[in-house]
Amino acid sequence: DTAVSQTPKYLVTQMGNDKSIKCEQNLGHDTMYWYKQDSKKFLKIMFSYNNKELIINETVPNRFSPKSPDKAHLNLHINSLELGDSAVYFCASSQRGYNTGELFFGEGSRLTVL
Amino acid sequence: QQQVKQSPQSLIVQKGGISIINCAYENTAFDYFPWYQQFPGKGPALLIAIRPDVSEKKEGRFTISFNKSAKQFSLHIMDSQPGDSATYFCAARIQQTSGSRLTFGEGTQLTVNP
Numbered sequence: 001d002t003a004v005s006q007t008p009k010y011l012v013t014q015m016g017n018d019k020s021i022k023c024e025q026n027l028g029h030d031t032m033y034w035y036k037q038d039s040k041k042f043l044k045i046m047f048s049y050n051n052k053e054l055i056i057n058e059t060v061p062n063r064f065s066p067k068s069p070d071k072a073h074l075n076l077h078i079n080s081l082e083l084g085d086s087a088v089y090f091c092a093s094s095q096r097g098y099n100t101g102e103l104f105f106g107e108g109s110r111l112t113v114l
Numbered sequence: 115q116q117q118v119k120q121s122p123q124s125l126i127v128q129k130g131g132i133s134i135i136n137c138a139y140e141n142t143a144f145d146y147f148p149w150y151q152q153f154p155g156k157g158p159a160l161l162i163a164i165r166p167d168v169s170e171k172k173e174g175r176f177t178i179s180f181n182k183s184a185k186q187f188s189l190h191i192m193d194s195q196p197g198d199s200a201t202y203f204c205a206a207r208i209q210q211t212s213g214s215r216l217t218f219g220e221g222t223q224l225t226v227n228p
Contacts, residue, residue: 004157031213041201043158043218055212090157094214102148103216105157 003027006091006106013081014114020077021109023091031055032074033103034066035090043090049074081113118206120219127226133191135222137204140185144206148216149178149189152201161202162189194226 006023013019025032033056034046048056049068063079074091091106120137127133137147148163164171164178164187171178175194180187191198204219 041152041221041223043203043221045215045217048213048215050213056215092157102160102163103150103158105159107155107157 004091004093004104004106006109008109009107010110010112012112012114015081015083017081018077018079019081019111020075021089021091021111023074023076023106025072025091025093025104027093027104029093029095029104030071031094032068032071033092033094034074034076035092035105037088037090037108039087083113086111086113118204118217118219120204120222122222123220124223125225127194127224129194129196129226129228131194131226133194133198133224133226134188135202135204135224136186136188137219138186139206141206141208142185143208145209146207147178147180147187148205148207150203150205150218152203158203191224196226196228199224199226
C-alpha cells in the first residue's frame with residue numbers, strides 16, 4: 001500500500017490552462033503539505049494543512065488553491081498556468097506533534113507548462 | 115534566519131570512499147535536524163536525523179556530526195556505494211504555534227562511481 005499517493009504523476013499543459021493534482025495519505029496523519037521542487041532540486045514549502053485547516057501559506061500566488069476535504073486528502077488546483085509553474089510538486093504528510101517530525105512524501109507530480 | 119545552507123552542490127566519490135555533505139544554519143530555535151535522500155523520480159525519504167543535544171549519530175554507514183556552537187552539521191557516508199547515488203537534503207525543524215515546519219537545504223547531488 002502506498003502511504004502518500006498523488007495523481008497524476010505527469011501533467012503537460014499549455015499556458016493559461018487550469019490543472020489539479022490530488023493527494024491522499026493512508027498513514028492516519030493529521031498534517032499534510034504541498035512542496036514545490038524546481039529544476040535545481042530546491043524544495044520549498046507551499047502550503048500546510050492540519051485537520052483540514054490551512055496553517056502555512058508561503059506567499060504562493062493566489063492562482064494556487066489548495067483544498068482539503070478531509071484530513072487524508074489534500075488537493076492542489078492551479079489556475080492560469082504560467083511557464084514558471086513548471087516543477088515537480090510533492091505532497092507530504094506528518095503527524096503533528098510526532099516526536100521526530102518526519103515527513104512522508106509522495107512520488108511527485110511533474111508539471112510541464114508549454 | 116530560516117535558511118539552511120548546504121554544500122557542496124554536487125559530489126563525485128569513488129566506490130568505497132567517504133562522502134561528506136555539510137550544512138549550516140542561523141536560527142537557534144531549530145530543534146531537529148534530519149537528512150533526506152531522494153532517488154530520481156521519487157520523493158525524498160528520511161535517512162537519519164539528530165537532535166541538537168547530541169554531537170553524533172550513527173546508523174550503519176551513515177553518520178551525522180553536529181556542532182551546536184558552530185551551528186553546523188554534516189552527513190558522512192562511509193564505504194560509499196553506487197546505490198548511494200542520489201540527492202541528499204539536510205533540513206532543520208522549527209516548532210511554531212501553527213505546527214512544525216521543515217526548512218530544506220539546497221540539496222547535494224551525490225554520484226558514487228563503481
